[in-house]
Amino acid sequence: MWETIFSLSFLVGLLTAGVRIATPLLVAALGEIMSEKAGVLNIGIEGTMLAGSLAGFLGAYYSGNPWLGVLAGLLAGGFISSIHAYLSITLATDQVVNGIAINVFGWGLTSLLFGALFGISANPPKIQTLEPIAIPFLSRIPILGPILFQQSPLVYIALLLVPLVGVALFKTDLGLSLRAVGEQPAAADTAGISVPLVRYIAVITGGLLAGLGGVFLSVGQLGMFTDNMTAGRGFIALAVVIFGRWNPVGALLASLLFGVAYALQLSLQALGFHVPHQFLLMLPYVLTMVALAGAVGRRGAPASLAIPYRKA
Amino acid sequence: MWNIGGEGQLLMGALAASCVSLAVPGWPGWAIIVLVALAAFVAGGAWAGIAGFLKARLGASEIINTIMLNYVAIYLVNWLVRGPLKDPASYVPQSPVFPAQAWLPQILPQTRVHAGIVLAILAAVAVYVLLWRTSLGFSVIAVGSNPKAARAGGISVASTMVMAMFISGGLAGLAGAGEVLGLYHRMLDGVSAGYGFSAMAVAILGHLHPAGVSVFAFLFAALRVGADAMQRQLGVPAAVVRLIEGTVIIFLQGRHMLPALLSRPRHRAGSSQTAASES
Numbered sequence: 001m002w003e004t005i006f007s008l009s010f011l012v013g014l015l016t017a018g019v020r021i022a023t024p025l026l027v028a029a030l031g032e033i034m035s036e037k038a039g040v041l042n043i044g045i046e047g048t049m050l051a052g053s054l055a056g057f058l059g060a061y062y063s064g065n066p067w068l069g070v071l072a073g074l075l076a077g078g079f080i081s082s083i084h085a086y087l088s089i090t091l092a093t094d095q096v097v098n099g100i101a102i103n104v105f106g107w108g109l110t111s112l113l114f115g116a117l118f119g120i121s122a123n124p125p126k127i128q129t130l131e132p133i134a135i136p137f138l139s140r141i142p143i144l145g146p147i148l149f150q151q152s153p154l155v156y157i158a159l160l161l162v163p164l165v166g167v168a169l170f171k172t173d174l175g176l177s178l179r180a181v182g183e184q185p186a187a188a189d190t191a192g193i194s195v196p197l198v199r200y201i202a203v204i205t206g207g208l209l210a211g212l213g214g215v216f217l218s219v220g221q222l223g224m225f226t227d228n229m230t231a232g233r234g235f236i237a238l239a240v241v242i243f244g245r246w247n248p249v250g251a252l253l254a255s256l257l258f259g260v261a262y263a264l265q266l267s268l269q270a271l272g273f274h275v276p277h278q279f280l281l282m283l284p285y286v287l288t289m290v291a292l293a294g295a296v297g298r299r300g301a302p303a304s305l306a307i308p309y310r311k312a
Numbered sequence: 313m314w315n316i317g318g319e320g321q322l323l324m325g326a327l328a329a330s331c332v333s334l335a336v337p338g339w340p341g342w343a344i345i346v347l348v349a350l351a352a353f354v355a356g357g358a359w360a361g362i363a364g365f366l367k368a369r370l371g372a373s374e375i376i377n378t379i380m381l382n383y384v385a386i387y388l389v390n391w392l393v394r395g396p397l398k399d400p401a402s403y404v405p406q407s408p409v410f411p412a413q414a415w416l417p418q419i420l421p422q423t424r425v426h427a428g429i430v431l432a433i434l435a436a437v438a439v440y441v442l443l444w445r446t447s448l449g450f451s452v453i454a455v456g457s458n459p460k461a462a463r464a465g466g467i468s469v470a471s472t473m474v475m476a477m478f479i480s481g482g483l484a485g486l487a488g489a490g491e492v493l494g495l496y497h498r499m500l501d502g503v504s505a506g507y508g509f510s511a512m513a514v515a516i517l518g519h520l521h522p523a524g525v526s527v528f529a530f531l532f533a534a535l536r537v538g539a540d541a542m543q544r545q546l547g548v549p550a551a552v553v554r555l556i557e558g559t560v561i562i563f564l565q566g567r568h569m570l571p572a573l574l575s576r577p578r579h580r581a582g583s584s585q586t587a588a589s590e591s
Contacts, residue, residue, distance in 0.1 A: 044510075047558075087565045090569075091565065091566065091568040091569055092568070093565045093568055094565075097560075100513075100559035100561070101562045104561065105554075105555065107551070107554055107558070108551050108553070108554030108555030108556070109558070111549060111555075112551045112554075112555050113333075113551050115549030115551060116549060119547075125426065147582075209347075227360075228552075231383075232379065235380070236411060238373070238375075238376055239376050242321055242373065276391050278387040278390050278391035282383065282384045283389050285380040285383040285384055288376065288380050289372075289376075289377050289381075290378060292366070293366055293372050295372075301588065
């Protein structure tokens with residue numbers, strides 16, 4: 001068994017799966033980075049991702065086109081997060097409570113809708129997932145080729161989002177306003193920036209991306225929707241943001257770490273590793289705790305995170 | 313601090329209760345129940361205490377850690393009821409039935425109401441006394457309002473945090489023990505059906521006071537029972553309860569829009585002087 005683990009083909013397979021599994025985490029984390037950099041903590045990512053998952057599935061199912069599903073998931077995420085935005089920004093209420101409310105709401109709504117539409121059956125409805133696309137030339141590179149360049153188009157979108165979000169946050173005026181609003185909203189306000197508007201944009205963009213992350217799960221990977229299918233990924237995405245120091249590249253590395261760990265747990269199960277599978281299933285969650293313990297302190301957290309801004 | 317790990321702590325408490333009940337079958341009923349309550353409290357408390365410790369010492373988000381521990385607990389129980397704790401005489405993943413002395417007596421005949429409700433009421437009173445009539449409670453409230461001032465006043469913020477989480481988790485653990493001793497009389501998957509999250513909603517709605525919490529706990533329980541009946545008789549998925557819970561919290565938070573809504577007619581009808589006095 002150990003010879004298999006240390007063989008090249010196993011490692012390549014592991015990393016390929018790791019990238020694929022990391023994708024929803026990465027996209028949701030990128031969205032949360034935008035929201036938190038603007039000072040709004042949105043722990044409702046889990047519920048938002050679920051909503052995106054279901055909307056994506058329904059969109060793809062009823063239209064027959066997976067890309068319409070992707071669009072639906074995106075919009076659902078934006079919509080759900082606008083509730084969080086209204087409660088947290090305009091009404092300036094406790095952002096943790098709002099996030100929890102969104103999670104419970106999203107879970108209940110998706111369970112109810114799916115149950116009402118399809119009932120509980122042994123044969124859940126399925127859709128066509130997006131086929132992997134091999135990028136010419138680059139996919140022939142040994143080792144890196146299959147890992148990075150023979151993935152679903154959604155993975156490519158996710159990877160492209162990393163530099164996109166980075167540039168948007170650190171190289172544009174809007175990004176500067178966003179970061180200012182997250183660090184010193186009073187100063188930004190004095191400088192003429194509309195704190196609520198910028199925060200709304202940040203939170204809803206975060207929601208769009210969280211919805212997209214959810215779609216990756218249902219339309220992009222599994223081809224179906226199951227109750228509570230995100231299984232805590234939204235919370236792991238929160239940890240990815242912290243572990244990645246609120247930086248898109250950091251989020252990429254952190255989500256890859258979690259993705260590979262999850263993939264490892266799957267392969268070990270398949271290899272017949274003599275550990276009860278439940279312990280392997282615990283691995284991503286334990287890893288998150290270890291990662292958080294290691295990221296001692298929250299260096300890099302925006303100064304005004306989770307503090308509602310009220311005009312004096 | 314936020315303890316979102318109610319699910320996991322409840323499960324750990326139920327687990328501890330199960331292990332104790334199965335380990336001491338010969339003991340008198342009252343002794344078992346006391347021991348079980350203790351074990352469940354410690355188990356749930358320790359589970360929450362992990363997150364509390366990580367927060368107090370390392371600043372790690374207790375929100376994320378308590379949630380992660382939920383999943384760990386779920387998988388742990390899942391393994392145990394299929395492995396070491398499994399009842400050899402049964403096909404279903406569950407533990408053997410507890411000895412009769414470990415069963416909480418039924419209070420209302422012809423219903424499933426058991427002595428756990430007495431425990432719950434006692435717990436509510438105990439929490440009230442603890443928070444508003446003891447120095448530990450004072451520390452907890454102080455640290456919650458203003459950690460820096462609390463530290464200046466000589467309170468150890470770190471140990472208060474851990475203690476608060478411990479008691480919080482311990483109470484959840486007691487809930488788990490109640491379920492497993494009074495209702496199921498064995499350990500199985502799904503002892504907690506989202507109770508942890510509902511508990512959060514109840515706590516928030518009840519304005520973090522035992523009296524309010526008691527009222528809303530009863531209300532939410534009624535919602536749940538009704539939802540189960542709806543599912544059985546009308547085919548409406550029981551998830552509607554979760555949707556209602558989430559909607560309730562959202563609208564509760566939304567109550568802050570009322571002042572703005574109510575003051576608008578005066579504002580609009582007013583002249584520039586009103587506008588000046590509003591801003």
